[in-house]
Amino acid sequence: MTGTAGSVPTAEAVAGATAASDPSGWSAAAETGPIELNRVGVPDGPAGFTSALQVRHPGAQGRWAFALGQLASPQGFFRIGDTYRMELWVRNLGSDEQSIGILLADANVGSRPTISSQYTSGPVPTWRLLTRTFVATAPGEPGTGFYVNLPPNGPIDWQITGASVHRVAAAGTTRTTRPASTRIGFTAAPGTSVAACAWTREVGGHGWGNGELQTYTPNERNATVDGNGNLVITVRRERFRGEDEIERDFTSARLSTLGKVSVPSGSYVEASLRAPTGSGLWPAFWLIGANFPEVGWPACGEIDVFEGRGAEATTARNAVHTSTVRDPTEHVQSGWGIDGGTAELQEAVDARPHRYGVYFDQSVVRFYIDRVEVRSVLAEDAVAAGWAWPFSGPQALVLNVAVDGWEDSSTTALPRSMVVSPVEVWQGAVPR
Numbered sequence: 001m002t003g004t005a006g007s008v009p010t011a012e013a014v015a016g017a018t019a020a021s022d023p024s025g026w027s028a029a030a031e032t033g034p035i036e037l038n039r040v041g042v043p044d045g046p047a048g049f050t051s052a053l054q055v056r057h058p059g060a061q062g063r064w065a066f067a068l069g070q071l072a073s074p075q076g077f078f079r080i081g082d083t084y085r086m087e088l089w090v091r092n093l094g095s096d097e098q099s100i101g102i103l104l105a106d107a108n109v110g111s112r113p114t115i116s117s118q119y120t121s122g123p124v125p126t127w128r129l130l131t132r133t134f135v136a137t138a139p140g141e142p143g144t145g146f147y148v149n150l151p152p153n154g155p156i157d158w159q160i161t162g163a164s165v166h167r168v169a170a171a172g173t174t175r176t177t178r179p180a181s182t183r184i185g186f187t188a189a190p191g192t193s194v195a196a197c198a199w200t201r202e203v204g205g206h207g208w209g210n211g212e213l214q215t216y217t218p219n220e221r222n223a224t225v226d227g228n229g230n231l232v233i234t235v236r237r238e239r240f241r242g243e244d245e246i247e248r249d250f251t252s253a254r255l256s257t258l259g260k261v262s263v264p265s266g267s268y269v270e271a272s273l274r275a276p277t278g279s280g281l282w283p284a285f286w287l288i289g290a291n292f293p294e295v296g297w298p299a300c301g302e303i304d305v306f307e308g309r310g311a312e313a314t315t316a317r318n319a320v321h322t323s324t325v326r327d328p329t330e331h332v333q334s335g336w337g338i339d340g341g342t343a344e345l346q347e348a349v350d351a352r353p354h355r356y357g358v359y360f361d362q363s364v365v366r367f368y369i370d371r372v373e374v375r376s377v378l379a380e381d382a383v384a385a386g387w388a389w390p391f392s393g394p395q396a397l398v399l400n401v402a403v404d405g406w407e408d409s410s411t412t413a414l415p416r417s418m419v420v421s422p423v424e425v426w427q428g429a430v431p432r
Contacts, residue, residue: 013077013165014146015070019053025070026053028150029107031062035156045161046089046127052161055150065150068107069163074140078113083170086118087131088148089162095123098151100158102130104165106143113140115340117149118385131384133168134340135376171378173268173359173366175432180424184261184397190227193220198261202254205246211405212282214250215240223253226419231255234417235281235401250414254400262290262394268426269397270357270368273306275349276416280409281310282402283349283418285356287395297321299328301390303365304335306356311407313348316356317341318367320377323388332387334377343374353421359430362392371431397423 016025019039028035036056045052055067071077078084088102101119105112116134146163150156184198193201201223205215216222217240223233235252263269275283284307289300302321309315319335335341345354357368366376379389401418403409 011166013071013074014163015072017163018049018051018161020051023053026067028055028067030057030060030065030150030152032060035060035065035067035150037067040159042159042161046129047162049089049161052159055156055158055160057156059155060150060152062152065152065156066107067148067150067160069146069148071140071145071165074113074144075142076140077165078136078138078140080136080139083133083135083168084114085131085133085164085166085168086146087129087162087164088146088160089127089129090120090158090160091125091127092123092158093125094155094157096154097121097123098154100130100151101149102132103147103149104140104144105147106141106145109147111141111144113138113144118381119149120385128386129384132381133378135170171364174429176426176429177432178426180431181427182425183422184257184425185422186225186229186231186420188225191220191224194223194225194231194255198257199255200258200260202256203242204244205240205242205248206244208402210402213248213280213403213405213409214252215242215246215248216254216400217242217251219251222251223255229422231399231420232417233399233401233420234415235276235403237414250403250409252401252403254398256288256396256398258288258290258292258396262396263287263425264394264427265392266361266428268357268359268430269305269423270355270431271423272353272355272421274353274419275306275308276310276401276418277308277313277348277350278310278409278412278416280403280407280412281308281416282404283308284398284400284402285420286398287358287360288398289390290394290396292396295328298323298331299388299390301388301395303358303360303391303395305358305367307336308349309407310412313350314345316343316345316349316354316369318343318358318375320365322382322390324386325388326386328388332385334382335375340375343369345369353419357430360391360395362389365391366430368430
């Protein structure tokens with residue numbers, strides 16, 4: 001690798017990117033045994049590549065299968081905080097709907113300079129580019145390689161070429177010291193409701209698509225202003241039957257600005273909040289496309305700025321949700337443990353307030369905690385994967401605390417509350 005700190009070296013980390021002469025530098029295995037690897041010529045290869053690796057197995061049956069390409073000097077190549085891009089061209093010559101993905105790891109899925117990955121699926125025998133831009137969060141280790149996660153079950157017949165890992169210039173965002181351009185506050189007498197001109201109290205007990213156990217109510221006992229400029233959303237263990245005639249064992253609140261206030265693309269939006277912990281609790285601060293009534297979810301897009309899971313008290317999660325270009329009803333996501341999306345705070349999220357923010361525009365979504373960037377998702381990576389990018393349009397705000405049906409909430413003492421400061425918006429820049 002050449003270059004000095006601050007430069008952008010062009011050196012390629014993958015030793016046998018296209019298997020130009022033979023498959024040396026690559027290995028492959030499945031739980032049921034070796035996988036056949038051969039170099040083949042591809043006169044119709046993508047991006048000018050004329051050779052590829054043929055990866056075959058007559059009928060893998062197990063929990064894992066992979067191909068692994070060697071990296072040149074992985075210990076010295078990755079520097080924590082620097083930005084890199086990994087790429088691979090793939091095509092499925094089989095007839096089954098199978099998934100294939102790329103990541104950086106050793107054969108045991110350890111030694112990872114990033115937890116980012118990228119996947120595609122489908123039986124169509126056309127070349128597809130898998131690409132993912134990431135920030136290194138750990139150094140490389142001797143065993144770190146270019147890991148191709150193959151389908152673990154059924155016949156495997158894929159071609160791969162153009163494997164690449166290289167450093168790229170980080171696209172920055174403008175920082176500012178000016179005050180917020182918009183402030184969506186919670187100013188009212190203590191114990192009263194939020195301003196109806198900005199917020200709608202979404203109500204009901206139908207599970208909200210996630211198997212949730214609460215009923216969202218219009219009552220001040222579940223969402224109120226505290227008199228100090230904060231919103232307090234409280235989840236309670238109590239039987240309640242709403243107007244939808246669904247009876248549930250928990251009550252809470254969900255507030256949205258959809259149809260009333262939206263945040264334009266090219267903005268940074270932030271709220272300081274102290275979230276409740278406890279098994280089964282699911283506090284969240286998120287954005288949803290303002291065109292949701294017209295196009296539905298996931299086509300409208302969703303940005304989860306902060307989500308907590310009560311049993312994981314020190315973890316703050318984030319995610320991007322959208323649809324595929326080919327099908328506006330097909331959900332895909334980045335984050336929430338898929339391609340990253342978790343940040344460890346080293347203290348419980350209810351220990352003190354933290355500022356959770358996101359910047360979004362036509363090219364990037366960047367997540368921040370206490371104004372330090374923790375993750376980014378690039379439009380170019382999403383588009384290369386066949387994803388729609390709805391974040392060029394305005395987004396509405398949502399605040400809620402759910403009770404999920406996947407964790408046991410019976411031992412969690414209630415009531416518990418999420419306290420949220422005014423939501424602030426900066427256009428075109430991120431506050432220092």
